[in-house]
Amino acid sequence: MTKILIVDDHQLFREGVKRILDFEDSFEVVGEGDDGSEVAELYRRFEPDVVLMDINMPGMNGVEATEKVKNEFPDAKIIILSIHDDVHMYRMR
Numbered sequence: 001m002t003k004i005l006i007v008d009d010h011q012l013f014r015e016g017v018k019r020i021l022d023f024e025d026s027f028e029v030v031g032e033g034d035d036g037s038e039v040a041e042l043y044r045r046f047e048p049d050v051v052l053m054d055i056n057m058p059g060m061n062g063v064e065a066t067e068k069v070k071n072e073f074p075d076a077k078i079i080i081l082s083i084h085d086d087v088h089m090y091r092m093r
């Protein structure tokens with residue numbers, strides 16, 4: 001079972017992704033968040049195998065949140081989701 005943490009500020013998006021993943025027996029959504037600032041705490045609590053991370057969120061964005069989680073958990077697997085086609089909009093440091 002692959003444990004997934006979904007972080008996106010839009011509840012409808014989170015619900016849609018959860019519904020799609022529900023069709024797969026091998027995925028389990030273990031937690032959800034709506035702001036980057038809470039991702040590290042959620043990661044500690046749920047110990048997901050994969051994080052699906054939005055970029056644009058109020059407060060801390062997905063790139064900053066990814067850096068924060070990676071600092072604490074270097075092996076964390078994080079997939080960043082975006083509708084933006086400008087690769088330079090957020091640049092990883």
Ligand SMILES: [Mg+2]
Nearest residue numbers: 009054056057
């Ligand atoms: Mg967003």
